[in-house]
Amino acid sequence: MIDKNRLAEKCSTWNITLTGRQLDLLDRYAELLVDYNRRVNLTAITEPEGIEDRHFADSLLFAAQPEVAGSVVDVGTGAGFPGVVAKLYKPELRLTLMEPTGKRMDFLRYLCGELGLTDVEFARERAEEAARKVWRERYDVACARAVAALPVLCEYCLPLVRVGGVFVALKGPDADAELAGSANALKKLGGRHEATRAFTLPDGSERRLVLCRKISQTPTVYPRNGGKIAKKPL
Template identity: 85%
Template sequence: MIDKNRLAEKCFTWNIALTGAQLDLLDRYARLLVDYNQKVNLTAITTPEGIEDRHFVDSLLFAAQPEVAGRLVDVGTGAGFPGVVAKIYKPELQLTLMEPTGKRVEFLRYLCGELGLTGVEFAKERAEEAARKQWREVFDVASARAVAALPMLCEYCLPLVRVGGTFLAMKGPDADAERAGSANALRRLGGEYRETRAFTLPDGSERRLVVCKKISQTPTAYPRNGGKIAKKPL
């Protein structure tokens, strides 16, 4: 479905080298996504080049970051972006796909089975509830893409990350404004802003990756319930 040579050339721009087997998996992923999307709403992007740029290149730019290693939780993963793509690119990752919508979790199980991916855990959970269970402060890395504004994302994600780990927020060109409003949340939750990395996708879309380190334990008062997080972000 996708143009594998075209995708490989685009990724080469960022020194991201994909093997033939990885390109085959991504092609299979795209086919399964578009087919399954006819019965479950997974994505509005269904053209081959749209999937290449907006889903695969975007996720591979995340996956290629040096912090993406060890145990990764992808919060609100939806159709598996960036988590499943990161697993294809770095098979050694221990991946937890966290998604509260049952139909999407069913797709993720089906997808990973069809792609033959192992070392993947599926958590049908809201992040703020998962952090009250066995997932609190156990992950090396937490990611979130198109989930919520950064102050809210901090409360969703940082309680899941171990001290010394990293929270990576995938944002658009408004990331700087969101970051300015998240200083209090970071401080309260044990996080520290490190840097923002800028990328431009092949279709011209601007992307920002906000890098935050977990420098101390999250107080037990956090995360609050989802309603409080949304109504009154830190």
């Protein structure tokens, strides 16, 4: 399916080293994704090199960050990016895949079973509802990719992070503008911008990893319900 040597070479430019076993599992992941995508809409990217660049390399950039350790929740994970790839790269992670869509959750369960992944929790939940349940302030790391604008993501993700943990947003070249509009959300939710790391993906597209540290508990009034978050971001 994918060109394993090509992917390994691309990732080596970021000092990301993949074992033969990891490359085999990523290749299997791509096969399962494309096959399942014929029945359930999971991704518009189905060409091998597109999967390598826009799904795998992108997710590995996140996974390789030193802050990505311990317990991780992938909010709105969809087809498992970046969470499942991070788990393949760092098997010691305790991963929760949070996805409200039943058909996608069925794929994630099937995928993790086929890949032999253990210590994975499947939470069929909306983040704003999960944060009012047992998942509140439980994680070392929350991540989200292509889910919503950053002020909205902050309200989805920061309530899930323990004090001292981090929220990592995978963003494109407009990250700085989104961050500028997120100051109020970060302040109200107990977060602080820590760093923005810029990368260029193998296909030339720009990626920004926006890291926000959780410095205090999120007030119990947050998160609000999904409609309020969308209509009136903090």
